[in-house]
Amino acid sequence: MGASITMSRSGTSSLPSPRVTMRDVAEAVGVSPMTVSRAFKDDQAVNAETRARIRQAANKLGYVYDSTATAFRTQKSGFVAVTLPSINNANFAETYRGLAVALEESNMQMLLGATNYRVEKEEELVRQLLTRNPEALVMTGGHHTQATRDLIAARDLPVIEMWDLPGEPLGRAVGFSNAEAMALIVEHLAETGRRKLAFLGASEGADSRGAERRAGAVAAAAKLGLPEVVLIDAGPAPVSMRHGAARIERIGQGIRKFDALVCVSDPVAFGALSACQRLGLNVPEDIAITGFGQFEVAMVSEPRITTVDVGARRIGEEVAAMLDGLFAGEDVADRIDVGARLVLGGTS
Numbered sequence: 001m002g003a004s005i006t007m008s009r010s011g012t013s014s015l016p017s018p019r020v021t022m023r024d025v026a027e028a029v030g031v032s033p034m035t036v037s038r039a040f041k042d043d044q045a046v047n048a049e050t051r052a053r054i055r056q057a058a059n060k061l062g063y064v065y066d067s068t069a070t071a072f073r074t075q076k077s078g079f080v081a082v083t084l085p086s087i088n089n090a091n092f093a094e095t096y097r098g099l100a101v102a103l104e105e106s107n108m109q110m111l112l113g114a115t116n117y118r119v120e121k122e123e124e125l126v127r128q129l130l131t132r133n134p135e136a137l138v139m140t141g142g143h144h145t146q147a148t149r150d151l152i153a154a155r156d157l158p159v160i161e162m163w164d165l166p167g168e169p170l171g172r173a174v175g176f177s178n179a180e181a182m183a184l185i186v187e188h189l190a191e192t193g194r195r196k197l198a199f200l201g202a203s204e205g206a207d208s209r210g211a212e213r214r215a216g217a218v219a220a221a222a223k224l225g226l227p228e229v230v231l232i233d234a235g236p237a238p239v240s241m242r243h244g245a246a247r248i249e250r251i252g253q254g255i256r257k258f259d260a261l262v263c264v265s266d267p268v269a270f271g272a273l274s275a276c277q278r279l280g281l282n283v284p285e286d287i288a289i290t291g292f293g294q295f296e297v298a299m300v301s302e303p304r305i306t307t308v309d310v311g312a313r314r315i316g317e318e319v320a321a322m323l324d325g326l327f328a329g330e331d332v333a334d335r336i337d338v339g340a341r342l343v344l345g346g347t348s
Contacts, residue, residue, distance in 0.1 A: 021325060021331065022324065022330055025057050025063050028060075035050070035105065037324050037327075039051040039055070040055075040058075077132065077135060079109040080110055080138060081111045081113070081129035081130070081134035081137045082096075082138040082139075083115050083122055083138070084112065084140050085115050085117045086116065086117065087112070087114055089238065090293075098313035099138070106320070113128070115140070117238055119143055122139070122144060126139075134157065136158040137157060137158070137159045137160075139159070139160070139162070140162055140164075141161065141164050142165070143208040158172070163176075163209065163315060172332065172334050173334070173335050174335075174336045174338065179212055181216070181308045182216030182292070182308075183217075183219070184340060184341075184342040185292070189348060197227075197230070197261075198231070198260070199213075199230070200247060200248075201231075202234060202239045203233050210265075217229050239264065240267050241268065241270050241274075241297075244271025244272040245275040246275075248271070248272045249275045249278070252279065256287065258287060260287060260289070260290065264292060266295035267297060269289050269291030269305050270298070270301050272289055289305065291306070292310075293310060294307050294308065294343055302346075304345035304346050304347070306343065306344050309340065310338070314338050
């Protein structure tokens with residue numbers, strides 16, 4: 001959609017530099033970008049006082065609402081197509097909730113498809129979803145089949161990849177670096193004196209995000225001069241508590257040769273923790289265990305699991321805000337890195 005034009009004092013048109021966006025107005029008033037959008041559309045869900053404050057801030061900042069973009073959008077389907085690997089995964093469910101709530105505020109609907117961690121299934125879903133003429137396509141991850149890429153390239157619609165930050169995005173991206181997030185874990189373990197690390201995750205080729213975490217752990221250990229990380233296959237993706245526990249139980253007392261067990265996710269870490277405790281190991285004295293994602297199970301386990309918070313809900317909210325800006329014809333960032341934060345627990 002085209003950018004709006006502002007008028008200079010002399011009355012001639014000029015390109016704004018830098019351009020004031022809907023997000024700037026929202027931050028000035030202390031509301032969401034969706035609320036700003038609804039206020040300019042005179043949506044009665046926004047009370048008169050808030051609408052007045054939004055318009056006052058917009059005037060002060062020099063923001064111009066692109067009404068032509070809105071008019072064009074109303075001729076479309078009114079929904080956004082979204083693919084998630086799974087709706088059972090608590091983190092992806094949080095992303096879904098963040099996205100769904102924000103889209104609802106913009107009077108948009110979501111058409112959701114689950115890929116079950118398979119790019120071939122994603123290709124099938126994308127083919128079906130595009131027949132419904134969505135206003136935008138949101139995909140989880142940056143790994144796709146060539147056929148999927150060709151399908152998207154043939155369509156003129158906004159595309160956002162979330163959770164990953166691919167080097168060659170199909171459109172825009174909102175996410176974090178799995179490798180950098182995993183480096184936080186490895187650096188912490190090294191600082192606490194752990195040197196012999198094992199990585200517990202899904203079989204290679206089954207989970208692209210898990211593969212990136214595994215590669216991140218290996219690279220971080222090498223950079224710190226630690227021995228090579230041993231890879232422990234927990235089975236095909238998606239791996240769960242049950243898989244983590246079963247794999248450690250099969251290894252048995254042999255797990256003692258490692259200083260730390262780096263797990264692909266918190267549920268896998270919880271399963272491994274439970275198995276280690278049944279084997280009579282003291283965690284973290286005999287072996288440290290870390291997870292990934294700050295799932296609820298990490299916060300209620302005993303001891304609490306050391307993990308990283310990747311802002312699952314925020315990813316959904318940022319995607320929704322990006323879509324709202326695109327639908328309003330604004331200049332929107334190509335890439336938003338939500339980062340990751342180390343959350344220390346009692347398992348390390």
